[in-house]
Amino acid sequence: MKEILKKIKNRSIVIGVIGLGYVGLPLCNVFLKNKVRVIGFDIDKEKIDLLKKGKIYIKHLQNISIKEYVDEGRFVPTNDFSKIKMVDHVAICVPTPLNKNREPDISFIRNTVKSIIPYLHEDMCISLESTTYPGTTVEEIVVPLETLGYKVGKEIFVAFSPEREDPGNKTFHTADIPKVVGGHTKNCTLVASKVYEIGFHKVVVVSDTRVAEMTKILENTYRGVNIALVNELKIVCQKMGIDIWEVIKAASTKPFGFQPFYPGPGLGGHCIPIDPFYLTWKAREFEVATRFIELSGEINTSMPYYVVEKTAEVLNFYQKPLNGSKILILGVAYKKDIDDMRESPAIRIIEILKDKGAKVFYHDDFFPVFPKLRAHKINMKSSKLSKRFLNSLDAAIITTDHSHLDYEFIAKNVRILIDTRNATDKFRHKYKNIYMA
Numbered sequence: 001m002k003e004i005l006k007k008i009k010n011r012s013i014v015i016g017v018i019g020l021g022y023v024g025l026p027l028c029n030v031f032l033k034n035k036v037r038v039i040g041f042d043i044d045k046e047k048i049d050l051l052k053k054g055k056i057y058i059k060h061l062q063n064i065s066i067k068e069y070v071d072e073g074r075f076v077p078t079n080d081f082s083k084i085k086m087v088d089h090v091a092i093c094v095p096t097p098l099n100k101n102r103e104p105d106i107s108f109i110r111n112t113v114k115s116i117i118p119y120l121h122e123d124m125c126i127s128l129e130s131t132t133y134p135g136t137t138v139e140e141i142v143v144p145l146e147t148l149g150y151k152v153g154k155e156i157f158v159a160f161s162p163e164r165e166d167p168g169n170k171t172f173h174t175a176d177i178p179k180v181v182g183g184h185t186k187n188c189t190l191v192a193s194k195v196y197e198i199g200f201h202k203v204v205v206v207s208d209t210r211v212a213e214m215t216k217i218l219e220n221t222y223r224g225v226n227i228a229l230v231n232e233l234k235i236v237c238q239k240m241g242i243d244i245w246e247v248i249k250a251a252s253t254k255p256f257g258f259q260p261f262y263p264g265p266g267l268g269g270h271c272i273p274i275d276p277f278y279l280t281w282k283a284r285e286f287e288v289a290t291r292f293i294e295l296s297g298e299i300n301t302s303m304p305y306y307v308v309e310k311t312a313e314v315l316n317f318y319q320k321p322l323n324g325s326k327i328l329i330l331g332v333a334y335k336k337d338i339d340d341m342r343e344s345p346a347i348r349i350i351e352i353l354k355d356k357g358a359k360v361f362y363h364d365d366f367f368p369v370f371p372k373l374r375a376h377k378i379n380m381k382s383s384k385l386s387k388r389f390l391n392s393l394d395a396a397i398i399t400t401d402h403s404h405l406d407y408e409f410i411a412k413n414v415r416i417l418i419d420t421r422n423a424t425d426k427f428r429h430k431y432k433n434i435y436m437a
Contacts, residue, residue, distance in 0.1 A: 001157070001187055003123040007088055008194045011036055015195070016087035018112055020047055020077065022058060022340060023129060023163040024093035026174040029064045030199035032075055033175075039087055040077045051077035059339040059366060060168050084119035089127070089195045093163060096130045097274065104133060104278050109140050117144065125157040125191045127181075128209075131216050131275050133282035136160075137209040142184050153185030159192035160209040162216035167269075168338040178202040182212030220275040221293055226261040227272070228296035231303055234263035238436065245422045245436075265399050265420040265437070266303035266345025268334025273300065273343045304348040308356070310437035311395060311418050318394075318416065323357030326393045328383065330410070331400020332364045336421075339366040346399040347376055361393075364400065390414045397437070398423045 007013040015031045017024045020042040028038045042048055050057050054067025069075035076083070084090060094108040109130060120126075128137050137160040142152050150156045161181045166172060179200040183189030193203050206212050230248065237244040244263060252260045267273040276297060280290040312322040334344035341347070346362070353360045361383045362370070370380040383389060385405075390396070390413035398407065401421035408427050411417050417424065417434045428434040 001123065001154070001191060004088055004125060004157070004191055005194060008191075008198065011198070013037075013088045013195070013198075014039060014086055016041060016084060016090035017093060018042070018090060018116070019093035019095070019108075019130075020044075020051065021093070021095075022167055023165050024091075025056070025058060025061055025064065026165060027091060027093060027129070027163075028075065029061075030175050032069045034199045035074075036198060037074050038069075038076070039083055040075065041079065041081060041083070042077070043079055045079055048077045048079050051075075060337070081115045082119055084116045085121060087124070089125040089192075090116065091127045091129050091161075093129045096132050096278070098277055102277050103281055106132060106136060106140060109136065113141055113144060117148065120145075120150070120156065122155045125159065125188075125195060127159045127161045127192050127195070129161055129163045131162060131220070131278070132213060133217070133278040134210040134213040135282065136213060138184065142209075153183075153187045157183065157185075157188040157191040158209070159183040159188050160212040161192060161196060162212060164216070164219075167340050168335060175200050178204050180204045180206060180212050180215050182206040182209045184209055214279075217275050217279045220272045221279060223261070224267065224272045224276050224300060225292065225296040226259075227263070227267060228299040230261050230263045232299050235306065243436075245425065262422070263420075264303070264345070265307045265349060265397075267300045268344040268346075269340070269342055273297075304345050304352060307345075307349055307397065307399075307418070307420055307437045308352045310435070311353075311397060311416075312356075314416055314418065314435050315395060320394055322353070324359065325395060326359045326361070327353055328390075328393050328396040328414070329353075329360065329362040330364075330396055330398045330405065331402055332362055332370070333366055333400050333402070336401050337403055341367065341371060341373070344400070347373070347378070349397065349399060350378060350380075351376065365402070365404070385410065387413050 015036055015038045017028050018041040020040045028040050031038050054070050056062055056066055092112050094112050097105050099105045142158050145152055152158050159181055164177045179196045181193045181196055181203055183192050193205050196203050234244045248260050251258055276293045280293050283290045315322055315325055329346055329350055332344055332346040333341055350360050363383050363385055368382050370378050393414050395416035396414045397418040398421050401423040407423050411431050411434055418437045420437050424434050
């Protein structure tokens with residue numbers, strides 16, 4: 001332990017980051033900005049080749065000076081996992097999706113551990129950052145290491161430190177967000193926290209890995225449940241002829257006891273739609289039913305269907321069936337102003353509309369061509385928003401409220417505009433063709 005603490009203190013430590021995506025790249029940047037050498041690992045050779053040229057493939061991360069770091073030799077992108085032997089601390093930032101049965105898929109973690117085990121060495125620290133259920137770090141990292149004869153907490157150190165990225169957030173950057181760290185032993189916690197103190201402004205130490213794992217689950221379950229609540233209230237308010245957005249705005253004036261959450265077409269991103277299901281799955285092992293969490297998941301999962309139903313209802317008012325209608329989806333990213341489509345509700349809306357016979361188009365400047373996705377097969381290109389094209393449509397649905405779009409121009413030129421994000425708040429009172437969903 002003395003050796004790695006010495007390296008941390010004199011900044012000679014070499015950091016390894018496995019998974020160079022929305023979590024891994026910002027983490028690399030945190031350490032690189034603090035003059036620490038970083039080796040970045042990814043199985044995607046295309047990503048590695050771009051990084052070697054100093055190019056970033058995630059639009060909202062274009063401000064990272066990758067070329068400068070590569071040219072200086074302080075950042076080494078590679079798909080050669082044997083270079084793990086050169087690393088003192090390795091952070092695992094790989095995906096943790098759900099399978100088709102909405103059960104945790106931790107195969108990426110398991111495969112990563114298998115890849116690095118041959119190259120581990122004493123006085124090394126391993127931290128898992130991928131969101132997962134409580135107990136994963138022990139089951140998938142500590143147990144395999146101890147089976148091989150490593151003394152965790154003495155020869156090698158293991159911790160969990162949940163990623164807390166918010167892509168596109170211009171107020172809180174990676175280093176500004178307090179870093180929660182929980183180690184398998186006190187020594188593990190000490191070493192890992194010292195590593196993260198290199199680049200993070202505040203490190204929050206918790207008692208063990210399970211507490212750290214549960215912290216991230218709680219954060220996102222809290223958001224998921226509250227978003228489900230306002231989504232349900234949105235439906236109630238629309239039936240009553242009440243503007244839910246005005247209600248939330250008014251409620252937000254209370255200086256205590258209320259935090260605003262906003263309805264939408266469903267949940268997107270890697271965290272909120274997925275993390276609560278990791279907890280519900282693990283809770284079954286302890287014969288506990290997480291009814292509240294599962295109900296909120298059902299509500300949020302149903303929202304794309306509600307948007308389609310509302311669209312069909314409005315089209316029917318115009319004596320137009322959904323089958324055969326030309327419908328434009330405005331925005332396919334899961335949130336505004338980023339190029340991240342993970343779990344985007346727009347994807348499900350497109351699929352439902354197509355299943356019902358609609359002719360579907362989309363516009364999103366962040367995705368000129370619809371990307372290849374593991375669980376979805378959609379072959380489309382982004383349509384240009386010309387007056388002529390908008391006039392040819394039967395309806396358009398705002399599913400992602402990118403801030404650069406002129407929504408009033410769209411409202412003036414499309415027959416029906418369905419707004420799921422309150423993007424037309426400032427002018428919709430002037431137009432009779434705008435409907436909220």
